[in-house]
Amino acid sequence: EAQVTQNPRYLITVTGKKLTVTCSQNMNHEYMSWYRQDPGLGLRQIYYSMNVEVTDKGDVPEGYKVSRKEKRNFPLILESPSPNQTSLYFCASSLRTGLDYTFGSGTRLTVV
Amino acid sequence: DQQVKQNSPSLSVQEGRISILNCDYTNSMFDYFLWYKKYPAEGPTFLISISSIKDKNEDGRFTVFLNKSAKHLSLHIVPSQPGDSAVYFCAASANTGNQFYFGTGTSLTVIP
Numbered sequence: 001e002a003q004v005t006q007n008p009r010y011l012i013t014v015t016g017k018k019l020t021v022t023c024s025q026n027m028n029h030e031y032m033s034w035y036r037q038d039p040g041l042g043l044r045q046i047y048y049s050m051n052v053e054v055t056d057k058g059d060v061p062e063g064y065k066v067s068r069k070e071k072r073n074f075p076l077i078l079e080s081p082s083p084n085q086t087s088l089y090f091c092a093s094s095l096r097t098g099l100d101y102t103f104g105s106g107t108r109l110t111v112v
Numbered sequence: 113d114q115q116v117k118q119n120s121p122s123l124s125v126q127e128g129r130i131s132i133l134n135c136d137y138t139n140s141m142f143d144y145f146l147w148y149k150k151y152p153a154e155g156p157t158f159l160i161s162i163s164s165i166k167d168k169n170e171d172g173r174f175t176v177f178l179n180k181s182a183k184h185l186s187l188h189i190v191p192s193q194p195g196d197s198a199v200y201f202c203a204a205s206a207n208t209g210n211q212f213y214f215g216t217g218t219s220l221t222v223i224p
Contacts, residue, residue, distance in 0.1 A: 004155070033211065042114070043156075043201065043214035050210070058211060090155055097210050100146055103155030 002027045006091050006104035013081055013111055021076045021107050023091030031094045032074040033058070033101070034066065036087040043090065049074055050097055081111040115139045116204050118215035126223050131189040133218050135202035138183065142204040146212065147176060147187050150199045159200075160187070192222045 004025045013019055025032065033048040035058075045058030049068040063085055065077040074093075078085060088108050092101035117136045125131045133147075143164040148156035162169040162176045162185065169176050175188045189196055199219045203212040 035214070040216060042116070042118075042216040043203075045211045048210055056210065092155075098144065098205060098207065100158045100161060101156075101212065103148075103157070105153070105155045 002102070004091055004093050004102050004104040006089075006107050008107060009105065010108050011110070013109070015082055015111055016080050019078050019081060019109075021078075021089060021091075021109070023074045023076065023104060024072050025074075025091075025093040025102070026072065027093065027095070027102065028071065029093035029095050029102075030071070031097045031099075032068065033092045034064070034074070034076050035090045035092060036060065037090065037106075038087050046076070046089075078109075081109075083111050085109065086111050113138075114216070115142075115213045116202060116215040118200075118202060118218050120218050121216070122219040122221070124221045124223060125192045127194055128191045131187075131192045131196065131220055131222070133187040133189075133200050133202075133220065135185045135187075135215055136183060137185075137204050137213075139204070139206065139213075140183070141206040142213075143207050144205050145176070145178060145185050146203045147174075148201045148203060148214075149196075150201065150217070156201055189220075192220075194222045194224050196220060197222050 034046040035043040047066040049055045091104040146161045147159040150156040199217045202215045205212045
């Protein structure tokens, strides 16, 4: 089944403890992206990747890192999480930029 | 600054009637528009799209209308069914851009 898989689905962590949210797609998509969804703000892009080893900032990149060492994986790294990063995170991929996304099921992160 | 706006956070419609969800955008460079549907605890799923060279696109019960001069698009669902109850996001992108910009979503409830 063609899909985008995110893990974990739910995570509660403490301020400052590094964490990684994994994202993997099995559709050979070139483009991958991370979004966060917050009440009243919709989905905002954090980082995106046009292809392997090519990543760039979206609209809200502060406090996040990403890497794209392989085509299928695009992990989101929070080196020192803070409470304002409590949010619902979605990974998305598309065959190439400009085409409609396939989204993962989301990761609900709470930073206390 | 929100480039894509959905001004109605919620909408309730009787089963069998028409649902109309609205979306406004500010960036005149946007030329491709999507609607996504999101159920609780799932990621958004692609519903229908429209390019700026068209003013209407139909797919079964779903029709999207685009009014470029007003920078407005709408999604019509006819007839509405209880299974259509979900949050609907509109999204827009520019040909030269690297991301989709999402609205804040409209929660549709179809009453049996």
